Amino acid sequence: MKQPLNFSACLRKYLVVLRFKNEFRVSKKSTDSRARTGQIKTARGVIETPIFMPVGTLGTVKALSPEELTACGARIILGNTYHLYLRPGCEVIDLFGGLHRFMHWDGPILTDSGGFQVFSLAKLSKITETGYTFQSHVDGSRHTLTPEKSIEVQLSLDSDIMMCLDQCIQYPASREEAEAALELTTRWAERCFDFWKGNRRPQNNLFGIVQGGMFPDLRERSAQQLTALDFPGFAIGGLSVGEPIDLMREMADFTLPLLPDGKPTYVMGVGTPEDLVELVALGADMFDCVMPTRNARNGQLFTASGTLNIANARFRTDTGPIEADCTCYTCRHYSRAYLRHLYKTRELLAYRLNTLHNIHYYLNLMAAIRSAIDHDAFADFRRAFYSRRNISIGAGHP
Numbered sequence: 001m002k003q004p005l006n007f008s009a010c011l012r013k014y015l016v017v018l019r020f021k022n023e024f025r026v027s028k029k030s031t032d033s034r035a036r037t038g039q040i041k042t043a044r045g046v047i048e049t050p051i052f053m054p055v056g057t058l059g060t061v062k063a064l065s066p067e068e069l070t071a072c073g074a075r076i077i078l079g080n081t082y083h084l085y086l087r088p089g090c091e092v093i094d095l096f097g098g099l100h101r102f103m104h105w106d107g108p109i110l111t112d113s114g115g116f117q118v119f120s121l122a123k124l125s126k127i128t129e130t131g132y133t134f135q136s137h138v139d140g141s142r143h144t145l146t147p148e149k150s151i152e153v154q155l156s157l158d159s160d161i162m163m164c165l166d167q168c169i170q171y172p173a174s175r176e177e178a179e180a181a182l183e184l185t186t187r188w189a190e191r192c193f194d195f196w197k198g199n200r201r202p203q204n205n206l207f208g209i210v211q212g213g214m215f216p217d218l219r220e221r222s223a224q225q226l227t228a229l230d231f232p233g234f235a236i237g238g239l240s241v242g243e244p245i246d247l248m249r250e251m252a253d254f255t256l257p258l259l260p261d262g263k264p265t266y267v268m269g270v271g272t273p274e275d276l277v278e279l280v281a282l283g284a285d286m287f288d289c290v291m292p293t294r295n296a297r298n299g300q301l302f303t304a305s306g307t308l309n310i311a312n313a314r315f316r317t318d319t320g321p322i323e324a325d326c327t328c329y330t331c332r333h334y335s336r337a338y339l340r341h342l343y344k345t346r347e348l349l350a351y352r353l354n355t356l357h358n359i360h361y362y363l364n365l366m367a368a369i370r371s372a373i374d375h376d377a378f379a380d381f382r383r384a385f386y387s388r389r390n391i392s393i394g395a396g397h398p
């Protein structure tokens with residue numbers, strides 16, 4: 001009896017896999033900009049784009065439970081390969097069959113390659129053709145992160161969207177540095193692609209990352225080399241690394257049209273609410289940034305009219321919510337005076353309530369952007385967005 005039952009279970013699973021197909025579909029294109037809405041279909045849910053992805057570095061979006069994230073409208077979150085590889089380690093996550101069950105989040109997860117953290121956090125020993133050799137920032141232990149190892153760890157996390165290992169460079173970087181890094185990034189992307197093809201499960205997608213520093217011709221070469229490989233999506237890396245805001249947007253403006261129209265595009269590590277509006281106008285579909293969560297823990301709260309610092313003395317007797325028309329849990333129940341009190345006394349609830357509002361603000365902004373594009377009213381939305389923030393269209397940080 002046992003054999004037929006197992007066979008039947010296997011057959012069912014096989015049929016589910018056969019029926020399942022990751023895909024990206026553009027729903028609507030704006031007539032007055034490159035803004036577009038679309039859907040990324042993954043095994044763990046459909047992601048409406050343009051989308052903001054809250055950052056869950058260590059297997060948690062700091063201060064929030066998965067239920068709270070869902071209530072805020074989060075549909076996909078980030079996990080961090082470098083951090084999770086070091087702590088708790090793949091052998092722990094493997095016991096749960098991946099990061100989803102380990103952290104109790106059943107929606108899609110995007111994981112980065114670990115390269116950026118090796119570059120920015122670890123005591124880096126060297127970069128060779130093989131990969132990164134580094135010492136852990138936690139305990140000084142030595143590790144080698146190769147393109148294959150990065151994909152292997154991301155497969156262990158069972159990530160829905162995995163990222164290729166790339167070589168990050170500092171800003172400013174010379175043309176020679178940028179060129180060498182982009183060529184190595186391409187060779188690593190080919191190795192990531194081959195390893196992914198040979199070891200993936202149907203739910204695991206892999207995105208290529210365009211590098212090339214602040215040099216348009218190098219960005220173009222990187223895009224040409226990477227789009228020769230049939231990745232399910234493409235990211236632009238190496239932006240928001242300290243360059244002037246206008247240069248970041250100029251590079252995104254130049255690079256985004258070089259990527260295939262039928263694939264999702266992801267601008268990594270960006271940015272402010274203004275950046276999101278401007279990059280959507282340039283055709284970007286996906287974003288992540290630590291700003292809403294990190295700033296919340298520092299008492300910086302986003303509103304339609306700008307950012308407020310809840311520690312400010314003028315909020316001591318303010319009985320109103322952070323933002324009058326905000327529908328988040330925090331604004332529905334708590335005053336600025338109470339939030340200031342929690343923050344000033346370093347009460348733990350401050351971090352949760354502030355983060356809830358900021359994540360809600362970012363996700364609500366993206367929902368409003370999608371709705372405007374769907375109604376072909378993105379230009380009107382953009383004008384209204386800037387007029388409420390009291391700054392001119394296309395301006396940078398207020």
Ligand SMILES: [Zn+2]
Binds near residue numbers: 322329357
């Ligand atoms: Zn709120």
